Amino acid sequence: QKEVEQxxxxxxxxEGAIASLNCTYSDRVSQSFFWYxxxxxxxxxxxxxxxxxxxxxxxxxTAQLNKASQYxxxxxxxxxxxxSATYLCAVSLRSNDYKLSFGAGTTVTVRA
Amino acid sequence: xxxxxxTPSNKVTEKGKYVELRCDPISGHTALYWYRQSLGQGxxxxxxxxxxxxxxxxxxxxxxxxxxxxxxxxxxLKIQRTExxxxxxxxxxxxxxxxxxxxxxxxxxxxxT
Numbered sequence: 001q002k003e004v005e006q007x008x009x010x011x012x013x014x015e016g017a018i019a020s021l022n023c024t025y026s027d028r029v030s031q032s033f034f035w036y037x038x039x040x041x042x043x044x045x046x047x048x049x050x051x052x053x054x055x056x057x058x059x060x061x062t063a064q065l066n067k068a069s070q071y072x073x074x075x076x077x078x079x080x081x082x083x084s085a086t087y088l089c090a091v092s093l094r095s096n097d098y099k100l101s102f103g104a105g106t107t108v109t110v111r112a
Numbered sequence: 113x114x115x116x117x118x119t120p121s122n123k124v125t126e127k128g129k130y131v132e133l134r135c136d137p138i139s140g141h142t143a144l145y146w147y148r149q150s151l152g153q154g155x156x157x158x159x160x161x162x163x164x165x166x167x168x169x170x171x172x173x174x175x176x177x178x179x180x181x182x183x184x185x186x187x188x189l190k191i192q193r194t195e196x197x198x199x200x201x202x203x204x205x206x207x208x209x210x211x212x213x214x215x216x217x218x219x220x221x222x223x224x225t
Contacts, residue, residue, distance in 0.1 A: 004154075032212045043203055043216040044155065051211065088154050098212030099145065099168055102154025 003027060004091050006103035014111050019076040021106050023089030026070070032092035033065055033072045037085045038105065044088055048074060079110045114138065116217030118204050124223045125194055133189040133220045137206030144187050145207070145214060146179055147171075148200040155203055161187060162209070194224045 006023045013019045021035075032051055036044035050056045050063040050072065062075040072091075076083055086107045090100040117136045125131050137144050143162055147155035157171040161181045169179070176194075181187040191198055201221050205214035 034213070036216075043201075043219045046213060046215060049211065049213050090154070092212045098143065098207060098214070099157045099160050099171070100147075100155070100212075100214065101157070104152065104154050 002103075003093070003101040004089055004103040006087075006089050006106050008104070009106040010109060011106055012109045012111060013079050015079060015081060017079050019079050019083065019108050019110070021074040021076075021087050021089075021108070023072045023074075023091075023103055024070055025072070025089075025091045025101075027091070027093045028067075028070065030067075030070075030091045030093050032098065033063070034090040034092075034100065035061075035063060035074045036088040036090060036102075037083075038088055039085045076108070079108075081110045081112050084108060084110045116204055116206050116215055118202075118217040118220050120220060121218065122221045122223075124225060126225055127194060127196060129194050131191050131194060131222065133191075133202050133222070135187045135189070135204030135206075135217060137185065137187070137204070138208075138215060140208065141206035141215075142184070142209040143207040143214075144181060145205045146187070146189050147203045147205065149203055149219070150200045158189070191222075194222075196224045198222060199224045 035048040048063040060077045064073045086105040089103040146158040149155045160168040164184045176192045179189045201219040204217045
């Protein structure tokens with residue numbers, strides 16, 4: 001079983017819709033959770049971090065964490081063509097070593 | 113402010129050669145990480161520095177890979193006797209050391225022919 005798994009996509013949504021991205025992780029002691037956006041040919045860009053159960057909102061992005069279910073998600077509201085990218089879920093498995101384990105990413109395409 | 117910088121941006125080398133990849137982290141960031149990313153995959157952890165010392169090198173695939181950070185700032189990833197399977201984008205990230213938020217540089221695309 002992979003440490004971090006994401007729905008493989010690709011995910012195509014119309015402009016203005018909500019894009020929903022899912023991620024599960026295998027290690028129950030995971031402490032920190034991140035979403036990165038990666039445009040084609042570019043490096044990952046941090047867009048959200050979440051550390052405790054519940055929702056965290058930042059602009060059009062909402063991250064949701066459920067540690068009991070070992071599940072973290074990202075919602076992108078009012079999707080724009082500029083949101084078209086690969087979204088990477090990353091998990092830090094230990095509290096004293098922040099190395100990240102990444103999922104393979106979900107590619108999102110926003111149709112104008 | 114300036115982000116993480118990496119040089120070179122691209123490196124083409126022949127199988128068996130030695131290469132060095134450089135990372136200059138965000139000023140003041142104490143933690144530095146190296147990852148590599150193959151096409152269609154997420155980044156894969158290689159090594160983590162806290163200050164000058166390698167706190168975790170469990171991701172280095174074999175003893176051909178080595179990294180240093182002698183003064184606690186710039187880091188160099190060194191690969192000996194390169195193999196075609198080493199071809200990937202090598203990413204460096206730095207973190208202020210709190211909460212683990214990591215900021216990536218633009219990467220070095222290594223191609224071994």
